[in-house]
Amino acid sequence: MRRGITATALVATLALAATACGGDEESSGKSGSGELEGTVTWWDTSTVGSEDKVFKKLAEDFEAKHKGVDVKYVNVPFGEAQNKFKNAAQSGSGAPDVIRSEVAWTPEFADLGYLAPLDGTAALKDEKDFVPQAAASTKYDDKTYAVPQVIDSLGIFYNKKLFKDAGVEVPTTIAELKTVSKAVKDRTGKTGMYLRGDDAYWFLSFLYGEGGDLVDAKDKTVTVDSPAGVKAMEVVKDLVDSGAAKTDATDGWENMQAAFKEGDVAMMINGPWAIADTYAGPQFKDKANLGVAPVPAGSAGQGAPQGGHNLAVYAGSKNLDASYAFIEYMSSAESQARITTELNLLPTRTSVYSRPEVAKNEIVGFFKPVVDKAIERPWIPETGSLFAPLVTEYTKVLTGQTTPEKGVRTTGDSYRELLKGWK
Amino acid sequence: MAVHTGQSVAKAAGDFEVARGRSRGTGKPPGGLRRSLSTHWYAWAMVAPVVAVIGVIVGYPLVRGIYLSLTDANERNVERNIGVNHLPATYEFVGLDNYADALTGGQFLSTLGWTLVWTVSCVGLTFVLGLTLANILNRRIAGRSAYRMMLILPWAVPGFVSVFAWRFLYNEDRGFLNKLLAGGGIDAVPWLNDPTWAKFSVIAVNIWLGVPFMLVALLGGLQSIPGEMYEAAEMDGAGPWQRFRHITMPGLRSVSATVILLSTIWTFNMFPVIFLLTRGGPGEATQILVTQAYKFSFEISPRDFAQSSTWGVLILVLLMIFAVVYQRVLRKQGDTW
Numbered sequence: 111m112r113r114g115i116t117a118t119a120l121v122a123t124l125a126l127a128a129t130a131c132g133g134d135e136e137s138s139g140k141s142g143s144g145e146l147e148g149t150v151t152w153w154d155t156s157t158v159g160s161e162d163k164v165f166k167k168l169a170e171d172f173e174a175k176h177k178g179v180d181v182k183y184v185n186v187p188f189g190e191a192q193n194k195f196k197n198a199a200q201s202g203s204g205a206p207d208v209i210r211s212e213v214a215w216t217p218e219f220a221d222l223g224y225l226a227p228l229d230g231t232a233a234l235k236d237e238k239d240f241v242p243q244a245a246a247s248t249k250y251d252d253k254t255y256a257v258p259q260v261i262d263s264l265g266i267f268y269n270k271k272l273f274k275d276a277g278v279e280v281p282t283t284i285a286e287l288k289t290v291s292k293a294v295k296d297r298t299g300k301t302g303m304y305l306r307g308d309d310a311y312w313f314l315s316f317l318y319g320e321g322g323d324l325v326d327a328k329d330k331t332v333t334v335d336s337p338a339g340v341k342a343m344e345v346v347k348d349l350v351d352s353g354a355a356k357t358d359a360t361d362g363w364e365n366m367q368a369a370f371k372e373g374d375v376a377m378m379i380n381g382p383w384a385i386a387d388t389y390a391g392p393q394f395k396d397k398a399n400l401g402v403a404p405v406p407a408g409s410a411g412q413g414a415p416q417g418g419h420n421l422a423v424y425a426g427s428k429n430l431d432a433s434y435a436f437i438e439y440m441s442s443a444e445s446q447a448r449i450t451t452e453l454n455l456l457p458t459r460t461s462v463y464s465r466p467e468v469a470k471n472e473i474v475g476f477f478k479p480v481v482d483k484a485i486e487r488p489w490i491p492e493t494g495s496l497f498a499p500l501v502t503e504y505t506k507v508l509t510g511q512t513t514p515e516k517g518v519r520t521t522g523d524s525y526r527e528l529l530k531g532w533k
Numbered sequence: 534m535a536v537h538t539g540q541s542v543a544k545a546a547g548d549f550e551v552a553r554g555r556s557r558g559t560g561k562p563p564g565g566l567r568r569s570l571s572t573h574w575y576a577w578a579m580v581a582p583v584v585a586v587i588g589v590i591v592g593y594p595l596v597r598g599i600y601l602s603l604t605d606a607n608e609r610n611v612e613r614n615i616g617v618n619h620l621p622a623t624y625e626f627v628g629l630d631n632y633a634d635a636l637t638g639g640q641f642l643s644t645l646g647w648t649l650v651w652t653v654s655c656v657g658l659t660f661v662l663g664l665t666l667a668n669i670l671n672r673r674i675a676g677r678s679a680y681r682m683m684l685i686l687p688w689a690v691p692g693f694v695s696v697f698a699w700r701f702l703y704n705e706d707r708g709f710l711n712k713l714l715a716g717g718g719i720d721a722v723p724w725l726n727d728p729t730w731a732k733f734s735v736i737a738v739n740i741w742l743g744v745p746f747m748l749v750a751l752l753g754g755l756q757s758i759p760g761e762m763y764e765a766a767e768m769d770g771a772g773p774w775q776r777f778r779h780i781t782m783p784g785l786r787s788v789s790a791t792v793i794l795l796s797t798i799w800t801f802n803m804f805p806v807i808f809l810l811t812r813g814g815p816g817e818a819t820q821i822l823v824t825q826a827y828k829f830s831f832e833i834s835p836r837d838f839a840q841s842s843t844w845g846v847l848i849l850v851l852l853m854i855f856a857v858v859y860q861r862v863l864r865k866q867g868d869t870w
Contacts, residue, residue: 192834193831193832193834193836196834196836197831199615200608200611200613201614202613202614202615202616218834221609222608222609222613223613223615223618223620224615226616307726308814358705358725358726359725359726359811359814359815359816360725360726360811360812360815361700361704365704365705365706368706368707369706374706424616425615425616425618426614426616426618427616428616494834495833495834495835498832498833502814502816502817503816505814505815505816506815506816506817508815509726509727509728509815509816509818510728511728511815511816511818512816
């Protein structure tokens with residue numbers, strides 16, 4: 111599959127290069143009459159089977175609006191996109207024109223010189239309208255390198271029917287989560303919760319819950335190996351060891367979605383991007399069966415990370431003007447409203463929230479306050495590099511190959527190697 | 534043509550001796566290179582394209598890899614061409630620091646330890662299984678060709694396809710293997726989620742993939758042993774074990790020496806099985822040297838090209854040492870390999 115995508119991207123780029131060689135007018139993406147033309151290759155990272163359909167449809171509508179532009183839609187699995195883009199962008203061949211860049215990747219790509227600054231271009235329309243939190247990750251070194259597409263956070267998803275069968279209420283703390291899990295197991299035979307063990311992003315709400323964080327960018331200090339970090343590792347390990355949650359070291363996303371959609375587990379921690387896929391499951395034919403609540407609080411309180419996706423333009427794109435126009439279209443208020451109605455994703459424009467169809471959306475109504483108080487990560491180039499060392503140790507802790515103390519200490523050591531001069 | 538070149542080599546060598554013996558008036562022996570060029574220009578012209586291609590596809594990456602391993606190159610300081618922007622390389626030469634770090638740090642040695650366990654158990658078990666099956670299939674049994682076809686099947690399917698199939702089979706909740714076990718009342722086995730089971734699982738898949746090659750190679754070896762030898766041994770009263778020990782094993786020596794060497798090198802660097810099955814996980818439990826080198830170069834961030842090349846060069850050195858030692862041992866035992 112990887113090869114297929116690379117090949118497609120290569121062919122697309124070759125086609126792009128071939129068309130771009132036609133003349134100066136074409137390489138600027140505008141014909142003599144001022145009409146946009148050429149090919150825009152877009153790497154999307156959304157979930158295949160649910161989200162991708164809507165984004166593909168939007169791209170087609172853009173093509174209909176600009177007859178001369180051909181949008182090549184390529185879906186790159188989210189887990190691979192960061193490295194794939196860096197490989198392609200560095201060599202200068204096979205890179206897309208537009209990339210859906212996760213918030214933490216954006217400063218890194220910008221720092222490496224892979225992204226085109228968007229200030230003063232057509233891409234940044236009504237800049238003031240963007241939610242400040244969402245716009246924060248698009249800025250690097252006083253320039254804007256991306257346009258926020260969606261914003262999100264984490265919450266606890268639960269199966270209302272299973273909860274009713276077990277006679278339990280939504281847990282608000284980790285301790286309650288454990289008793290709820292036990293009740294679910296005893297009364298329905300199902301597992302309480304699914305916890306992603308192969309992706310450290312899902313660890314963040316537990317870390318924040320104990321009052322910890324990965325790093326403190328203000329004081330230039332690594333904080334993951336603080337006592338709070340150890341405590342958080344102990345909490346997740348205890349959830350898995352006690353049977354309150356189950357986990358996997360591989361294929362976590364597929365297993366989590368399958369287990370929750372089929373009613374094998376009663377809860378999972380997840381974000382708005384999982385809503386469309388979850389509704390497709392047999393347990394949620396009646397959409398009302400899905401409940402969403404804030405993540406359970408740890409000993410220091412309740413906290414969830416702020417995430418989301420941006421759209422950015424590759425600095426080496428041969429078709430900058432059409433790419434800017436495409437980004438502008440994809441992040442326009444109309445497009446965002448459509449994405450929200452069809453996929454329940456959270457818009458990044460303040461004005462969209464007041465539209466009637468968005469205002470009455472229950473998922474948005476739940477996640478908006480969560481996002482408002484979600485914990486923002488430092489938007490430094492290294493933020494995108496913090497998960498790779500953490501996930502190795504996180505999985506090791508969950509599978510009993512190391513202790514929580516050693517796990518966070520090893521993670522902290524690699525962070526200090528990465529962030530030169532930090533404490 | 535081979536004969537022709539052989540002759541001219543002998544002739545050229547002879548000429549050279551004569552020339553040196555007679556000592557011409559100039560007192561300067563003619564350039565050996567020029568002479569060999571004028572005599573063998575045709576042979577040189579024939580091998581030139583091959584030398585050029587090998588130089589480009591093997592030599593250049595090798596030299597570049599060795600060079601990078603002596604620097605501190607990573608994705609932040611290498612040369613980048615992005616559209617009109619050109620960012621020049623700013624990495625520096627650091628000598629043997631990377632090698633010192635790799636050999637004194639725990640990570641390389643612990644990964645090497647598991648890589649050795651993985652290689653020895655895979656090659657050993659694959660060889661034993663391949664030899665057993667080859668012996669069974671070398672007899673006249675009913676449906677022999679059908680069995681042969683079926684046993685070669687894992688080889689005929691592209692490697693990544695079968696590895697993905699195994700990944701589905703191993704899935705803890707939804708995989709076929711655990712459903713089968715559940716039918717027998719056995720609890721689900723965490724095939725890829727537990728470090729020890731994951732090690733077992735990757736070895737099992739690699740054996741499954743490697744047996745057909747062993748089988749075919751050893752079967753060929755078995756068929757080249759003359760049947761008369763077995764008949765003569767039987768006449769002399771040798772039992773089945775004695776026949777196997779004293780006729781089959783010596784008869785297979787040259788074939789098995791080659792397949793063990795090849796299989797060791799392949800298994801040591803068996804990237805797809807580990808990468809597609811576990812990605813080296815859980816944690817780093819099944820990470821072998823080559824998957825870890827890949828991880829340095831493509832998965833961590835910033836991608837560390839220097840460390841990755843260092844591990845690559847170390848892998849090359851280890852395998853070369855192995856090949857040389859292996860050859861020595863075989864030669865000592867009287868094989869002209």
